[in-house]
Amino acid sequence: MVDSVRTQGLFKRFGQQVAVAGVDLVVPRGSFAGLVGPNGAGKTTTLSMATGLLRPDGGSAEIDGLNVWRDPIAVKARIGVLPEGLRLFERLSGRELLSYNGQLRGIPKAEVERRAEELLKVMDLLDSADKLVVDYSTGMRKKIGLAAALLHNPNVLFLDEPFEGVDPVSANTLEEVLRRYTASGSTVVFSSHVMDLVERLCDWVSVMSRGQIVAQGPIGEVRGERSLNQAFLDLVGASGGGGDEEGLSWLGSTQA
């Protein structure tokens, strides 16, 4: 079976700094995959290059066996994207944003409106559907962003930090929608640094550190006997210096 996402030696440098140093990301079809790594590990850069938003300096990326940079029409029809930050057309209302998105992708207007209505309902955004996106809260923006990414029923969904800054209620909605989506055999790739969340949701995990994949596979294999959090800390080589005696001696109540 062809993997949903497969990159080979993906490489990107910004000025002097190498952001991604040869990433071989693999995500099997139908998995709920987590891309984890500390800040600055290159998660966002990798996802941007895999979705055709950022041109790599080297390497290749394939979606369902199709080259992202050589076959953009087929690839773009297959993927849905929620990039980092909350970059949306601010001056459209939620509903308008969805219909703009659907029409750009050539879905007939009537169909777009039907799907938009259902998505708004599932995302619990019906009350705010006619408000401008600029006035949305973080949770609402993530939800409308996800709705926009799902509108054309993509095979693979790329989400960059979808749960960051989202309240528990909205997070729960996002989770349910995503679970339903992967249950039907579609693939989700999302980046996060909340290990508990990844452990709970994902069946596949790729760990990134300093621009490279340091571990990848079914979550049970990567984790082994440890918790995912401990496995992660071991993998990225974090030194546990928080409990040391030296330094920070002034912190806390002083005994006189």
Added chain:
Amino acid sequence: MAGIDTGVSPLGMADTLRLFVRLKLKLIAGNVRGDLTRKIGYIFTLIAAVFVAALGFLAMSLVRLAPADLAADIGIIAFTVFFVGWAVVPLLAFGLDDTLDPARLSLFPLRTRQLAVGLFAASATGPWPLAVLIITAGAIVGFATGLGGVLLGVAAVLLQFALCLVTSRLVTTSLSSMLRSRRGRDLLAVAAIFIVLLAQLPNLVINRGLAGDPAALLAQVAEVLRWTPPGMAAHAMADGSLTGVAELAFLAVLVVVIGRLWIGALRRALVTADASTQAGSVRRSHGRGIGRLLPDGQLAAVVTKELKYARRDPRGRVGWLASIAVTGVLAFSLAGNSEGPSGPVLAIGPACLGALMIGLQSGNAFGIDGRSLWMNAVAYGSERSMRTDLAGRHLAAALIAGPLLALLSIVTSLFAGDLAWSVPAMLTSWGLLGVSFGIGAVTSVIFPYTTPDRLNAFTGAAPGQGGIAFLGSFGAMIGTGALSLPVVLPVLFGVTWLSVLAVPYGMAVAWAGRRLAGTIGFARFPELLAAVSKPT
């Protein structure tokens, strides 16, 4: 005894002063760190500030050569202009300076008075405040009379400087909560348009010959402004007598009063809730707009979105309002000019200039979409989509500009004296618009730059992109000018029937421009996306 040792002691006034000045200098240095273009930009700013300061100082001192009363009049007007400028400019440029927003400092253990002193010092630090201080000091050379005048002059300059600072602080602080809300910023962005209009005012006055005698006009204006606080400072300096002393005493009191008001406003601003989370407005999303008339698809989507943006985005509103206002002023002032050319040129010329003004807005078509453009990027899989996108933008702009230029043509031809001239004027301006669309499509993909969210009257591009923005708009202007010569020139020289060809010619250029831009733009979409997504 167990206790918390914080290890800090309260800051004295001098320490506070030093701290804030250092903070401001650090902020300036931090802004230019790393990025070479920013460094170069900042060096240019410094050179400009030094140049302006030197030139301003010289100009102010040269006033001495004029008769004493004229010199005083000029001084009064200059001081008032500085004062108003200082109060308004930081507002329009809110966010250029991190020390401006007291909310950022509210968590530090500073007394309001310390905060006030610190903010005062911080806002006096920087190339531009110093440049203004130097220019103002030029007035001492310019029109102070006798030793008393010089002594009074020094006091007057310092008081004027302090007055400018506290007033501008008072204005920004009282409005700061409003400025942090989305609506407030939207409103202010549109207010920037009045600055554009204001800049046209002298032009208008001179062109219409409203004044008659400029010296008399100057005297009249100065006579009124003389009673404003900055006018008093200038007057005291020129006067040099006891009246001057009284005026300066009044100014000193005023500075203290405004200072107190400012401290009060600061105290309130620090404890008042942020209003930016207020409920947003609700729009009618099931539009029955123009998009419904178009065949379902990409084109309709882009046209609908562009028309909404022209109306809802402050930058869109400002762009269109500016074009309308400047063209209107232009038509009005050209028509009043009795000596210049006559005939159809009077109708066609302004219409064409209007078309150029509007067309230049399409010279960076993706700038306003900015960071949201990824949404198009993940949907577009071919050059054809890119062309359709540009066509949608052009169609939307034409839907607004077409009727506008028609109206302008009718108005200018009425001014010029023959309604029949409106027909060639209309046709030629529409053609020119088409040409500018074609050129603009190409510059949009070759020289894309970010249009800042927070539009201000000074920069049209994100930090570090000024050069590209300049190249883009200059290229668009030259290109449009050159390519429209074949139709515009003969029409201006009286071969008006040729204007029939203008519209098909313009459409052909627009089509060719989209074709070229589609190919270039699709190939470098990631770079385009990066260029319009710069932080502002």
